[in-house]
Every structure is written in C-alpha cells, then in structure tokens.
Amino acid sequence: MGRGGSRAAPAAAAPPWHVLPDEVWEHAFSFLPADSDRGAAAAACRSWLRAERRSRRRLAVANCYAASPQDAVDRFPAVRAVEVKGKPHFADFGLVPPAWGAAAAPWVAAAADGWPLVEEISFKRMVVTDDCLEMIAASFRNFQVLRLVSCEGFSTAGLAAIAAGCRNLRELDLQENEIEDCSIHWLSLFPESFTSLVTLNFSCLEGDVNITVLERLVTRCRNLKTLKLNNAIPLDKLANLLRKAPQIVELGTGRFSADYHPDLFSKLEAAFAGCKSLRRLSGAWDAVPEYLPAFYCVCEGLTSLNLSYATVRGPELIKFISRCKNLQLLWVMDLIEDHGLAVVASSCNKLQELRVFPSAPFDAAEQVSLTERGLVDVSASCPMLESVLYFCRRMTNEALITIAKNRPNFTCFRLCIIEPHTPDYTTHQPLDAGFSAIVESCKGLRRLSVSGLLTDSVFKSIGAHADRLEMLSIAFAGNSDLGLHYILSGCKSLKKLEIRDCPFGDKPLLANAAKLETMRSLWMSTCSLTLGACRQLARKMPRLSVEVMNDPRRGCPLDSLTDESPVETLYVYRTIAGPRSDTPACVQIV
Amino acid sequence: MAHDDLRGTELRLGLPGSESPDGRPTAATPTLDLLPSKGAKRVFAHEAQVPPAAASGDGNQAEAEVRGEGDKKVAAPPQPAAKWVPPADSLWAQVVGWPPVRSYRKNTMATSQLKSSKEESDAKQGQGFLYVKVSMDGAPYLRKVDLKTYKSYKELSLGLEKMFVDFSTGRSGSNGLKGKDGASESRNDGEFVLTYEDKDGDWMLVGDVPWKMFTDSCRRLRIMKGSDAIGLAPRAGGKSKNKN
Numbered sequence: 001m002g003r004g005g006s007r008a009a010p011a012a013a014a015p016p017w018h019v020l021p022d023e024v025w026e027h028a029f030s031f032l033p034a035d036s037d038r039g040a041a042a043a044a045c046r047s048w049l050r051a052e053r054r055s056r057r058r059l060a061v062a063n064c065y066a067a068s069p070q071d072a073v074d075r076f077p078a079v080r081a082v083e084v085k086g087k088p089h090f091a092d093f094g095l096v097p098p099a100w101g102a103a104a105a106p107w108v109a110a111a112a113d114g115w116p117l118v119e120e121i122s123f124k125r126m127v128v129t130d131d132c133l134e135m136i137a138a139s140f141r142n143f144q145v146l147r148l149v150s151c152e153g154f155s156t157a158g159l160a161a162i163a164a165g166c167r168n169l170r171e172l173d174l175q176e177n178e179i180e181d182c183s184i185h186w187l188s189l190f191p192e193s194f195t196s197l198v199t200l201n202f203s204c205l206e207g208d209v210n211i212t213v214l215e216r217l218v219t220r221c222r223n224l225k226t227l228k229l230n231n232a233i234p235l236d237k238l239a240n241l242l243r244k245a246p247q248i249v250e251l252g253t254g255r256f257s258a259d260y261h262p263d264l265f266s267k268l269e270a271a272f273a274g275c276k277s278l279r280r281l282s283g284a285w286d287a288v289p290e291y292l293p294a295f296y297c298v299c300e301g302l303t304s305l306n307l308s309y310a311t312v313r314g315p316e317l318i319k320f321i322s323r324c325k326n327l328q329l330l331w332v333m334d335l336i337e338d339h340g341l342a343v344v345a346s347s348c349n350k351l352q353e354l355r356v357f358p359s360a361p362f363d364a365a366e367q368v369s370l371t372e373r374g375l376v377d378v379s380a381s382c383p384m385l386e387s388v389l390y391f392c393r394r395m396t397n398e399a400l401i402t403i404a405k406n407r408p409n410f411t412c413f414r415l416c417i418i419e420p421h422t423p424d425y426t427t428h429q430p431l432d433a434g435f436s437a438i439v440e441s442c443k444g445l446r447r448l449s450v451s452g453l454l455t456d457s458v459f460k461s462i463g464a465h466a467d468r469l470e471m472l473s474i475a476f477a478g479n480s481d482l483g484l485h486y487i488l489s490g491c492k493s494l495k496k497l498e499i500r501d502c503p504f505g506d507k508p509l510l511a512n513a514a515k516l517e518t519m520r521s522l523w524m525s526t527c528s529l530t531l532g533a534c535r536q537l538a539r540k541m542p543r544l545s546v547e548v549m550n551d552p553r554r555g556c557p558l559d560s561l562t563d564e565s566p567v568e569t570l571y572v573y574r575t576i577a578g579p580r581s582d583t584p585a586c587v588q589i590v
Numbered sequence: 591m592a593h594d595d596l597r598g599t600e601l602r603l604g605l606p607g608s609e610s611p612d613g614r615p616t617a618a619t620p621t622l623d624l625l626p627s628k629g630a631k632r633v634f635a636h637e638a639q640v641p642p643a644a645a646s647g648d649g650n651q652a653e654a655e656v657r658g659e660g661d662k663k664v665a666a667p668p669q670p671a672a673k674w675v676p677p678a679d680s681l682w683a684q685v686v687g688w689p690p691v692r693s694y695r696k697n698t699m700a701t702s703q704l705k706s707s708k709e710e711s712d713a714k715q716g717q718g719f720l721y722v723k724v725s726m727d728g729a730p731y732l733r734k735v736d737l738k739t740y741k742s743y744k745e746l747s748l749g750l751e752k753m754f755v756d757f758s759t760g761r762s763g764s765n766g767l768k769g770k771d772g773a774s775e776s777r778n779d780g781e782f783v784l785t786y787e788d789k790d791g792d793w794m795l796v797g798d799v800p801w802k803m804f805t806d807s808c809r810r811l812r813i814m815k816g817s818d819a820i821g822l823a824p825r826a827g828g829k830s831k832n833k834n
Contacts, residue, residue: 092694093687150694176694204694309698359699361689391689418689475688500687 001424005212025051035060054078061085063520064126065545068275068577069107073114080119081145082111086126088523089473090498092150095525095569097549099584104128104151112139120145127151133158137165144196145171156181156207163189171199173226181207188213197221201228203252203283208232220242228252228282235291236264251275253283253430256310260290268294282306282331289316299323306331308357313337322347328384331355333372334391345381353387354378361391361418372399379403387412394425395452400434404441410429413438414449420476420501423453430454446493449473456483463490471496481508488512498523504535513540521573529570531590532563537572538590545579547571549587559588720805726754726782726813737805743797749785754813783814 029052032038043050055432056076060083061067072082086102104126111118118140128151136143143166148154156179162172163186178467187210190197197217202209209232218224224245229238235258242248258264272278278298287310287555307317313335321330321340327348334356336344344351356374360367372395379385380402386409395417417431424431431452439445439462445469450458454477462472463486470493477483485508487497505528516522516537531548538546549569579589630636670796733753740746784796789806796804 090687092692093690094693095687150692178694309695357695358689358691361691416689420685420688473690475690501685582780 004065007363012109022047022054022389026055029055030057032371033058057081059083063573063575064102064107065577065580066573066575069110070114071577073385077114078117079115080117081122082107082115082118082120083122083124083147084126084419085124087524088498088521089259090523091103091125094412095500097584097586100587101580101582102126103582104132108132108135108139116140117142119143120147122147122149123151124149125151127153128158129153130155130158130161134161134165137161140166142168142381143170145173147171147173147175148177149175150177152178156184156186156205157182160184160186160189160564163187164191167191167194169194169197171226171463172197173199173201174204176203177204179205181205182285183207185210185213187217187560192216192220195220195222198223199226199250200224201226201252203228203230203254205230205232209235214243215240222247224248226250229254231255231285234258236267239264239267239271242275247273247277249277250276250280250304251278251282253281253285255286256284256291256500257286257288258291260288265291267295269297273297276301276361278302280304280306284310284312286310287312292316293318293481295320296323300325302327304329308332308355311359312387318343324348325350327351329353331357333357333359334368335359336374337369338371338374338377339369341370342377345377349382349386351378351382352384354382354385355389356391357389358391358416358418366393372396375399376402379407382411386410389414389416389449391418393418394422395412395434396424396426397429397431397434398424398426398438400431401437404434404437408441408557409444410438410442411444412447413442413445414447414473416449420451422451422452422457430458432458436465444468447471450477451475453477456477456486459483459486466490467486467492469493472498474499474502474503476501476505476520478502481505482507482565485511488515493520495520497521499525499527503528503588506530509533510536510540513537513544517541517574519574521571523569523571525569527570529567530563531561531567534567534570535563535590543574543576544572545575546590547573547583547587551586722786722808722810724750724753724811724813727815727818729754735811737808742801743804746796747784750811750813781816783816784811785814786811 024047029038029041029048032041035058038052038056042049056079058081059072059076059079062073062085064084064086072079081348084104084107085106087096087100090096091100102125104123107123108121111121112135116139119142121136121143122145127437128148133154136146138161146162146166146169154177154414159172159179162169194217198221200217200221209230211233214233215237218227218241225248227241227245227248228250229241229252231254233241233254235256238253238256240249272294275298279301281295281298281302281304284292284307287307289312292312293316300321300323303326305321305324305327306329307321308331310317310333313333317336318340320345321327321332321336324330328350330344330348330351332340332355337358341356344354356370357496370392372392375388375392376391376399379388385407388410389412392415395415400415423429424434431450432455435448435450435454435458439448445466448462448466448469448471450462450473456478459478459482462469466472469491472487472491472494474487474497481504483502484499484504487494488508494515500523502524504524507531509524510533534546534548538544547570548567549571551568583589663670721734722737724735725732735746735749735753737746740749785793786796786804787809788794793812799807808823
C-alpha cells in the first residue's frame, strides 16, 4: 500500500492520504499515547504498522513471557522507556512457588544490546539481580528512570552501581521490594557533581542510611520533588531534610515516631509550614498521635494520603484526615473504623480512591469496628469515588445494593471479606444479589474482586453485565463448573482472571479454550482441575502456554503423573515466544 | 540480637498435641499465616470444594439442575467433592495467602510490631531498671522486683524466695510449709509455681524462654499455689527451670 518515500503528485491535486511518507505517519502517531490506540493503528495496514513500530517510544510488556526480549527489541527499535511485569498477581500472596521465573536479566541484556538509548526501565514482580543493575548502569548513557516494584534478588550493592554509574539519573523509585542490605553506603556513591534527582524513594530499604550524605544529596538536588524515606530517619532529621527541600511535592516520612517533645514538635511544624508545594504524603509508620498536628498546615493542599502502614488510631487520626479537604486518594488501616470513615465521608468530598487495609488480618475475632457501614457512608457522600479496596469482616446485600446505586461510576471495586464463605450477616443469604447490583450498575467497571459466600448465580450476572471488566479475582466462591463457564463465556473485555479455592473443573476450561487466547492470563489454584484437561488444553491451543504447578512440599516431578491427577495450580497465558525454558522443577509446561 | 532470639520462637507447623518447644509466640511473627488463628473457623483449602456432579452431564443439563436448585437458596457452605480425593496432608494444608495481604505488608507490619515491642523494652532498659509487680497467693500485699538486678532465672528465684520468706513461714504455715528453708522447700514440693503475665496478657510458666526474652515480655509475676496451677505444673525435677 503506502510507500517509503514521497511520491511526485499530479500538479493539480494533493497526494492521496494513503501515500504520505512514513515520517508523516510517525509524527501523527506520536500524538497517540495510549498503547491500545497505537496497537489498533498498527493493525490497519502495513505502512501504518511500519510507521507505528518505528516511532514507538514507550513499551509496556504486561507479561514478560508473552514475547521474548529479542522480539520486543526487533519490533520496536526506537523504544526509550520500557516496563516489564513478571510474576502473576497472586505471587504477592505467596501462591507462586519460589524460583518460578520472571528474571529481569534477559530483558536488560536485550535492551543493552538493542536499545542503547533507553532512558527508563520499570520492572514489576520480577527477579532483578545486582548484575542487572550493574549492567543498566554501564549500558545506557542517558539512563534517567529506574522503577522497581515488588521485585527481589538485588542488594544495596546493585543500588551502589546505579548511584555511581547513572550520571543523568532523575528517578530512583523502589516500591515494596525485598532488598538485601549489604551495608554498602550506596547513597554516598552519588557524586558531588550529581544534582539531577527528581524522585528518590527508598522507603522499602531496611538498613541504615547515612543521614549527612542524604542531607547533602537533598540539598544539591534542587529539582527534588519526591522523597520517600525509610525507617532509619529519625523525626528531627526529617525536619532538617524538609527545611533543605521545601519544594517537595511528595513525601514519605518513613517513621514518624519519637517521644513527644514540644521543641521537636515546633521544629516539625515549622518545617512543614515551609513546604508549600506538598501534595502527597505517606509513611507515618508508628506515628505518635501527638505529632500529627504538625501536619495541619499542609492538610489543605494534600491530594493524596497514604497511611496504610500507620498504626495510629483514635481522634487525632480522624481530626487530621478531616482537615484534608482536597484529598483524592486515601489509603488507611481499618483502625480508622466506621465512625472515622463517616467523618471522611463528610469532609473529603473530592475523594476518588479509597483503600482500607486490615490491621490484624489473621486474628479470628474482630478487633476494630469497621463494617459495611463505613463503605456505605463514603460511597454515599463522595460523588467522585471510583476506586475501592476494602477489607472488612461483614457485609450485607443491602449495603452493596445501596453502594451500587450511589456510585455507578466505580471503575475498580475490590471487596475482601476476611473469613471465606461469609454470608450476608443479617439474612444469612449469599452475597450474590449485592455483587450483581454492583456489576449491573457500574457499567464502567474494569476491575472486580469478590468475596464472601457466593453461588454460581453471581457469576451469571458478572458474565452477562460486566462488559468492560478487565480483571476479575475470585476466591472461595461458586458451587459448580457453571460459575466458571458463565465468566469465560461472558465478560467481553476480560484480560486477567485469577481464581483460587473454587469448585471449578475441567469442562468449562476446555469448553472456553478459545476465550483464553483473547485474555492475557488465567490463574487457577486449588480448584478441581486434572492434569489431563491441562494437557488437552495445551494441545488444542498452541499459542497458549499452559503451566502446571504442584505443591512443592509434595514433591515434583509432574511427568510421571496420570491424566486423572489433580492439579494444584494452573497458569495459562498467551504467548508468541513459545514455551519458556527457565521453569523450576515443580513447574511444568504441558 | 534480640531479633534472633525472637526468631527462635516463631510459629512452626505441627500436629495438634505436639509440644511447641518454645513459649507461645507473639501475635506478630511473619509466619502467622502458616497456622490458623486461635479459634478461627479456618476453611482449609481442600475442604472448600463442591461436587462437580452437575458437570457430569452436558451444559444444558447442568443449567437445568442449577435452575432447579435455584429456589432453595444456598446458605450452607458447599460439600466436599464426591470424586475428588484430597491429598494426604490436606488436613494441614493451611490457607496460604488468605486473606490477600501482600507478603511485603505482612512482613512490614510484623516487623514494626516487633520493633515497637522491642522499643518498649529498649526504653525500659535505657532507664536502667525494670520493676514488675510480684504477687503471691495468700500474701496480703504485693511486692516489686527490678528484673534488671537478676541475670538468670536462678537468681530471680532466689531473690523471690528471700522476698517472700516472711509470708511463707509466717502466714501460710498451716499449708504444709515445713522445713528449715520454708518457702524453698515448699516450692520444691510443687506447692508454689512461679508464673508471669506477658505482653499479650497471657499467664505463662516462668522458665520456658531465654532470660532476655523473658525480661522483654514480662509484665508482672505471680507466685501461684500449686493447686491452682493446673496445666502449668512444674516440669520434672523441681519447680524452677533454672535456665541461665
């Protein structure tokens, strides 16, 4: 169709649009930021495919095994920013065997070779080694952004390599990683001439940090906007740091605990008063309630407040949050309780996202008074609320129906009722009616997690109504194969389905095999699957990778097992790369 | 480090009835997810399944069956599968990864709880003394001891004997306290048992955990009458396990 170079047009007429040179298309596509739009454009015709792939700057690989690193480099040669995600989501909860895979090394190696101009690398749920970090530091002369989320396998030695080697580093963002502490003073390795840091997040680092070095770094990086500290920074040092970086927009306080001292309080208060641009606040672990008023002067400006690791509770906590009238995002522990959420509902009308985490998830009895009441109040009074994650111990259909009626604009609704199979506590019925109301009312729902006592009938509703749903998480629910069948035969937009401890068997899986190729991945653990069905699925669908994992405690290998053997965990994903070769012993690709 | 001591008392998987060699752990160990919470109606992973009997027919038949049953609301938890055979160790297949709290969060919360309890004791140590109340059954008033003045259980035991010798010989003479040493002899007979209240509010037998751990978690002491200390009977060989 289109040609590479420009073509002489008849004098009287402009060239037809489809023969415009590639460079023009590349320029046009640069205005399409969304990957899905770019993907759609690339599918239109060969010249668009060519133009799109050559101009693609940002690449997100949502499953590191969906394509090989070399495929990615070959297809998109001009990439400057790459994000790769590895392990399935349930790895966060310990359901994926150790050494499962998701090594970052092949990606770093391919990038070093094929994308020398890369500026940004993000890894999520991957195994990143010190060698990887050293290679990153050595391979990309304009490297600017390193973001590691829920990764493991590296230590402060790797961070030292980054600090020493990346002269143009702007962002070092470490979120919830397992980092080994080698007692290397990695912070000291940022050269004195280094001033480009905009984001520094080392909140997940366990070890000590040289405060003097940190202060000097913060002082000379005048563009620093995000600073998230770890546990090692005492409160008075925090005040010093804030005085050196009053331009800060996002702050993670790390700890916020010390014995109350009026002098220290005044110092903190004054330091915060100087931070006129502060918009996002997190940390306050072990916060001492008496110090919370030091935050008061910034409350008005806060749009994001993450107290999800803060064990502070009581009136001081509630008073503090109620002053944050412009909050858009609030993450808290359930220590806030229903009455605290009632205050949030009346004070924080601009709230868009609420997450309530359990303070004592493994305790049998209810320790805090957080029930469906809190969620009902917030969803009634906050018209812009669209994303919820809520851990509680009881729920009713009526509450869910009310919530659904009040907030049809939900895009993400994740409810976790802590005890499995918990019914509506007033009627003792399953919560089918409540969740059905949610999916029927919230037409834009993209992510849903269900819990409590649920029968197949809720899945019928979800399959039929949740047209935009992309990710669904199910646990301890349903009563027969029909449940899974409803989901897989409905849910037009489904991309990720993760299921645990449900009585779903082979039949709906095989009957809906084709659906799996339209999805990114399917996870099923502790269901009623047999090895034979998995083998059959793999034979039927060659472009799916069918991984079977058995409980490592019970010993592997799987080769010798018969078709009737039960399968503990199934993980299926579409891939153009063929079966991977880095599986541990208890994982088999059938 | 204290942290290493604490690691020695982490929960371990064990069959019911098997003795845990260490004292009861604090509620904040990172391995808590391996065992069901006390008293929890834990739904074991493999018991939560339901007979896929409805799937034995074709799809329509399955639908009809479901529709037929639709009138009776399903209120009870599903029954175990008829044809599915649970693996041998399913009884101890704990509910791993539920509730869905990230490992990072679990570890962080556990560490911070451990840290704050460590700090309480650090703070106490910083002050150079560690006074706890000591009560003795039958005694009209309580005493206080500074745990810092003792380096081991043996020293504590001797110190308490000295402290309460008045009560034993003076007041409780009728309870069978005989002999030159009075209190110590009676305790060797199993008359009295030394217990303490720990951070969680539980009453524990003194002597099970390393001394340092004991002083970190001991809130108060109680010298119980042997007859009251059912289930906390002293081990063979005398009351105090003189752990140094």
